[in-house]
């Protein structure tokens with residue numbers, strides 16, 4: 001099924017879903033006096049193809065933050081919350097979201113597939129987040145679904161540092177779901193890690209804390225652009 005969210009990521013030179021989140025899991029303030037509109041505009045200006053807004057209250061989020069981002073972004077926005085019922089999908093569509101988070105850890109397989117179908121019926125891209133082999137094994141999805149491998153442990157409320165090795169080892173299983181767009185999410189701080197994940201075959205990276213605390217979003221994006229161009233050049237030479 002068609003997905004503007006997936007198409008935007010696949011077409012982007014720097015395929016980052018840039019996240020707006022009020023607080024880190026340890027309570028650290030991530031907005032630092034900036035408005036959602038300001039951050040959305042900064043992300044868009046550096047070429048982020050899509051945004052994510054954490055609306056869940058664990059991270060100090062709200063639906064008002066999503067609506068503010070949608071008004072100012074002009075690019076597809078993912079609503080990050082713990083969705084368990086179809087009515088929440090309908091509400092997300094009403095708020096102008098382009099994609100919704102579905103967390104494999106929290107949903108029985110049948111409910112996960114049912115909610116993914118429901119999202120697509122409402123014109124939204126299912127952004128299915130998984131964190132283990134068990135959650136991915138045997139999962140078959142429409143190619144228009146995003147499959148995100150979480151580098152942090154959601155059961156620990158994302159309090160661990162995150163390990164990109166997790167994404168690297170689960171990529172083959174993520175691809176086997178049939179998605180056109182495997183994404184690595186959480187705990188990506190350095191442009192070196194980001195370039196490594198893209199080089200390994202990830203078509204998108206979801207990054208919140210690393211960007212929000214970087215102090216220089218434009219610098220971060222241009223360093224990643226340089227690193228991925230170097231990798232492409234090296235791959236070209238090797239071919």
Ligand SMILES: O=P(O)(O)OC[C@@H](O)[C@@H](O)c1c[nH]c2ccccc12
Pocket residue numbers: 019021054056059080081082101129150154162185186187188206207208209210
């Ligand atoms: O800030 P980070 O480490 O870059 O992570 C972003 C995102 O993956 C994280 O916010 C997240 C992953 N799963 C979630 C579920 C709900 C809310 C938030 C999340």
